[in-house]
Amino acid sequence: MTDHDGPRFPPRGRRLVWVMLADEIAARIEDGTYPPESRLPAETEFTAEFGCSRESVRRAVKELRRRGLIETVPGKGSFVLPPEERHPQA
Amino acid sequence: MTDHDGPRFPPRGRRLVWVMLADEIAARIEDGTYPPESRLPAETEFTAEFGCSRESVRRAVKELRRRGLIETVPGKGSFVLPPEERHPQA
DNA sequence: GGAAATTTGTTCGTATGTATA
DNA sequence: TTATACATACGAACAAATTTC
Numbered sequence: 120m121t122d123h124d125g126p127r128f129p130p131r132g133r134r135l136v137w138v139m140l141a142d143e144i145a146a147r148i149e150d151g152t153y154p155p156e157s158r159l160p161a162e163t164e165f166t167a168e169f170g171c172s173r174e175s176v177r178r179a180v181k182e183l184r185r186r187g188l189i190e191t192v193p194g195k196g197s198f199v200l201p202p203e204e205r206h207p208q209a
Numbered sequence: 210m211t212d213h214d215g216p217r218f219p220p221r222g223r224r225l226v227w228v229m230l231a232d233e234i235a236a237r238i239e240d241g242t243y244p245p246e247s248r249l250p251a252e253t254e255f256t257a258e259f260g261c262s263r264e265s266v267r268r269a270v271k272e273l274r275r276r277g278l279i280e281t282v283p284g285k286g287s288f289v290l291p292p293e294e295r296h297p298q299a
Numbered sequence: 300g301g302a303a304a305t306t307t308g309t310t311c312g313t314a315t316g317t318a319t320a
Numbered sequence: 321t322t323a324t325a326c327a328t329a330c331g332a333a334c335a336a337a338t339t340t341c
Contacts, residue, residue: 135324136324136325136326137325161308162309163308163309171325172326173327174324174325174327175325177310192310192334193309193311194309194310194311194334194336195334195336196308196309197310225329251306251307252306252307253305253306261329261330263330263331264328264329264330265328265330267308268329282307282337282338283307283308283336283337283338284306284337284338285305285306285307285339286307286338287306
């Protein structure tokens with residue numbers, strides 16, 4: 120996520136930015152870095168930390184919602200759902 | 210590579226809104242228009258004066274924080290730091 | 300105490316320009 | 321051409337901290 124010296128587009132065989140982001144955040148939820156009920160860092164914070172665009176962050180967050188790991192409240196942020204409240208879509 | 214070795218954004222010959230804003234506000238701090246300890250105009254006031262979006266204003270304000278010229282207090286506003294208290298980041 | 304207004308914080312949606320595969 | 325990705329920019333709504341009445 121931090122190798123932006125080369126082309127911005129994922130080289131052959133590499134995963135998409137938003138997928139890597141979603142996996143990374145999901146891993147942090149799994150390992151307790153972002154515990155249940157806690158608020159995730161803001162979109163702008165993720166763009167700063169991962170050095171990617173807001174577009175990619177939002178795609179990742181959307182993916183995490185789809186997986187049922189978080190819920191997003193406009194004006195507040197995205198929150199980690201407790202395991203028992205997770206209802207993955209699709 | 211053809212003739213596109215310059216910055217990819219913005220288009221050649223155009224300055225960024227938030228950079229112009231940051232420079233303008235910084236100049237006003239320098240010349241005493243916004244003296245030490247004083248509160249800057251609200252974000253919405255800047256959007257009105259400069260005819261730009263709040264996002265651009267916020268980027269400019271963030272840049273001024275980075276330069277160590279101001280500090281921001283949620284619910285209150287941004288305040289001009291006295292020269293001796295300025296600690297630019299990065 | 301409480302309600303309203305002000306101000307910053309955050310998200311949502313959208314659009315455009317540039318570049319790469 | 322289409323999809324991905326980044327940077328910038330606009331507008332809107334809602335939330336939270338603070339101030340004011």
